Each structure stands twice: as structure tokens, then as C-alpha cells.
Amino acid sequence: MSTSWIAQVRNAGVVEVARRLELQVLDGGRHLAPCPVCRERTRSRRDTRPGPVFVTGRGAGWTCSRCSAKGSALELAMFVLLETAEKPGKGDPRWGLLRARCTGLGLCGTFAPRRSRAEWKPPPRQRIAAAELAALWERCGRADEDGDVAGWLVRRGLDPEVCARRDLVRALPTDRLPRWAHFRGAPWAMGWRAVLRAWDHQGQLASLRGRWVHAHEPPDGGEKAGAAAGGPGSAGGAVLACGLGRQVLEHGRRPQWLEPDGELCVVVTEGEPDWLTWASREDLERPPVVLGVFSGAWCDEIAQRIPDESRVVVRTHHDRNEAGDRYAKAIARTLYYRCAVLRSRGAHGAA
Numbered sequence: 001m002s003t004s005w006i007a008q009v010r011n012a013g014v015v016e017v018a019r020r021l022e023l024q025v026l027d028g029g030r031h032l033a034p035c036p037v038c039r040e041r042t043r044s045r046r047d048t049r050p051g052p053v054f055v056t057g058r059g060a061g062w063t064c065s066r067c068s069a070k071g072s073a074l075e076l077a078m079f080v081l082l083e084t085a086e087k088p089g090k091g092d093p094r095w096g097l098l099r100a101r102c103t104g105l106g107l108c109g110t111f112a113p114r115r116s117r118a119e120w121k122p123p124p125r126q127r128i129a130a131a132e133l134a135a136l137w138e139r140c141g142r143a144d145e146d147g148d149v150a151g152w153l154v155r156r157g158l159d160p161e162v163c164a165r166r167d168l169v170r171a172l173p174t175d176r177l178p179r180w181a182h183f184r185g186a187p188w189a190m191g192w193r194a195v196l197r198a199w200d201h202q203g204q205l206a207s208l209r210g211r212w213v214h215a216h217e218p219p220d221g222g223e224k225a226g227a228a229a230g231g232p233g234s235a236g237g238a239v240l241a242c243g244l245g246r247q248v249l250e251h252g253r254r255p256q257w258l259e260p261d262g263e264l265c266v267v268v269t270e271g272e273p274d275w276l277t278w279a280s281r282e283d284l285e286r287p288p289v290v291l292g293v294f295s296g297a298w299c300d301e302i303a304q305r306i307p308d309e310s311r312v313v314v315r316t317h318h319d320r321n322e323a324g325d326r327y328a329k330a331i332a333r334t335l336y337y338r339c340a341v342l343r344s345r346g347a348h349g350a351a
């Protein structure tokens with residue numbers, strides 16, 4: 001019964017099919033990446049957040065913001081598994097191939113969908129007041145006094161005492177955690193215990209990021225950073241910032257202690273460990289402004305806070321992943337006309 005396997009694939013829903021196809025499922029099932037048709041990974045040329053594919057109709061459909069491709073779970077499976085962007089005609093032998101591949105992935109045949117699409121609802125988008133984020137931060141403990149967090153820092157080649165003294169990272173408290181302190185349904189307490197702060201372009205607390213601290217993989221496979229977004233104007237653009245970085249974001253000008261002809265150096269890193277590495281360095285004569293970017297972090301408003309004629313060193317992982325390359329290009333594009341922008345090459349993490 002050929003209709004039944006097709007119905008089964010459709011009923012499995014877009015999110016479940018995407019998981020089995022090993023697409024990235026983002027924002028609790030609201031977005032997917034990459035698009036199976038145009039293969040883009042970001043929402044638009046300007047919006048570099050991942051997930052150009054929007055999940056629609058409570059998981060029944062999807063549509064790509066980049067190329068306008070759309071369909072149901074069946075088309076998603078078809079475009080990926082047959083590497084085509086068009087539905088095969090009636091009687092085309094590729095239908096048999098698609099069925100075999102869907103069966104192999106457990107999408108039909110003996111597969112019983114865990115959630116039908118009628119039951120599937122995207123979780124409500126949550127925004128957390130800055131005061132609430134700050135309250136949790138205040139209850140966090142010193143990073144060097146928490147075995148898990150200190151152990152994670154040491155494995156990353158970082159000094160827990162310096163990180164704690166500079167208040168770059170703290171340890172999640174073990175009790176009374178707010179409801180939003182979870183990552184895709186898994187509570188931060190399970191292991192996302194290293195907590196860092198991200199700031200918006202006015203130097204206001206915009207989100208807390210919980211970072212997985214154990215040596216073993218997190219339960220959801222490969223996902224390492226949980227983020228709780230909130231605060232004033234935190235619609236995406238927020239960066240990790242050292243104390244000097246927060247001053248620059250807040251005031252949008254050179255620090256007053258810098259002599260008039262002194263050069264302000266800004267180091268932009270990617271991800272929490274590299275940001276910690278640079279923000280905790282003690283061997284530099286004049287400390288740089290150290291900002292850390294992650295997916296969707298950089299925006300024009302943040303770029304505008306970087307003082308004119310700063311020397312900006314972009315240390316994203318462009319040698320290792322495409323995303324790092326995109327961040328680097330986006331950062332350079334927003335600054336090159338008024339700052340000296342250098343993209344560091346060579347092994348990341350090296351001086």
C-alpha cells in the first residue's frame with residue numbers, strides 16, 4: 001500500500017523527519033538548517049542566525065526563507081534522500097528508492113511516530129527580564145570553587161582562579177533554578193553549569209549562556225551551549241564582553257584612560273572557551289577589548305559601538321567551520337571603513 005508509507009512519513013511531522021535526516025533542528029523545532037534545496041544555512045543574507053527553513057503549520061509543513069522551497073515532511077525527506085528539488089512523476093522508479101530509504105530511517109514500515117503532528121506544538125518563545133537574569137547570576141558561585149566548572153576550565157587550558165577573579169564565568173547554583181534554565185527541555189543542572197553573560201549594544205545584560213561542563217557528551221548529542229535570552233533589546237544581537245568590552249558597549253567611545261594617540265585593540269573571538277582564553281590573559285601589556293561572538297551575535301548596532309580607528313583582530317574559527325568564516329566576513333564588513341580589521345590566520349587559540 002504505497003499511500004500508507006507516504007502517510008506515515010507525512011504524519012511523522014517535519015521535525016521528526018528532520019532529526020532522522022540529521023538536519024539541524026533549532027529553536028526548539030521552529031527552524032531547520034540547512035535548506036534541502038538551496039543548502040543555505042542562515043535565515044537571510046543579513047540575518048546570520050542559522051535556520052533558513054521555518055517550520056509551519058504546527059510541524060506539518062516547512063518553507064525556506066532563502067529560496068521559497070516548501071512542502072510537508074514527505075518533500076523534506078524526498079529532497080534530502082533523492083538529492084532532488086522536484087517531485088518525481090507518477091511511476092518514476094525513484095519513489096521505490098525513496099520508500100526504501102525512508103524505511104531504512106525508520107520513517108515508515110514498522111515506524112510508529114512518537115508524536116503526531118496534531119499534538120506537536122512549538123514551545124512558546126520566551127524572553128526573560130534582565131533583572132531575572134541578573135538575579136540568577138548573583139546566585140551563581142565562584143567558578144574556581146566548583147569542581148565541575150573548574151574542571152571544565154582546566155581541560156580548556158584556562159586558570160579557574162583568574163576566570164573567577166575577573167568574574168568572567170560562574171557556576172550555576174544547585175537549587176531553586178528558574179523554569180527557563182533549560183536547554184531544549186534538558187535542565188541546565190544536568191551539566192550546563194558554567195554560566196556566562198552576553199551583553200547587548202548598550203552594555204545591558206541580554207542573556208545568560210549555560211555551557212556544558214562534563215567530559216562526556218550532553219544527552220542531546222553535540223549541543224554544547226544552552227542560552228537564556230532576555231533583557232532589554234536582546235533581539236539577537238549580544239556578545240560576550242570583558243569588563244573593558246562592557247564599557248565600550250555602554251559608552252560607544254574609547255576608554256578615557258587611553259592616551260589620545262593610543263591604539264585601542266579589540267579582539268573578537270568565537271564561542272565561550274576562546275573568549276575566556278583571551279579575556280583571562282595576563283601577559284599583555286595593554287589589555288585588549290575582548291568580545292565573544294556566537295550564532296547570530298554580531299549586528300550593526302554592536303559594530304557601531306567600536307570606536308573609530310580601533311585595531312580589530314577577528315579570531316573566529318574560519319579555518320575550521322563555515323560559520324566562523326561568515327562571522328569574520330560580517331564583522332569585517334561592518335567595520336572596515338573606519339577600523340583596521342585583521343583576520344587572524346593559523347591555529348586558533350594560539351597567540
Ligand SMILES: [Zn+2]
Pocket residue numbers: 035036037038039040052064065066067068069
Ligand atoms: Zn532554500
